[in-house]
Amino acid sequence: MANVTESIGILQFALNATVAQQQVIANNISNLNTPNYQAEKVSFQQSLAQALKSGGAASVSTLPEGLESATNGNNVSLPTETTLMMKNNLENQTLDNAISGQFTIFSDALSA
8 A cells, every 4th residue: 555655656756747737838939039048958767766766755856948049148048948848748648647546546455
């Protein structure tokens, strides 16, 4: 039972990270024409490693995307952000399915 609840906690953290990434992507896109704005991304792998070590308790951190800046100092790339958004949506769907599966296991264990 502890493994299921720990798994749900880690999956919930990962789902929260995809929500945070979606917010960062939206912020990047909204600043597409803002001079000197530097695009960010969520450090998902680093945050997930921290969550695994602590049983699901960790915070999501952001870092610069590291793309080359245009003449106005802005480095937001709409094609890059669109690709990241599609990838993030797939990750979100996968995590949602995994959480649903864990709750099914949890429910079956309780009714047995």
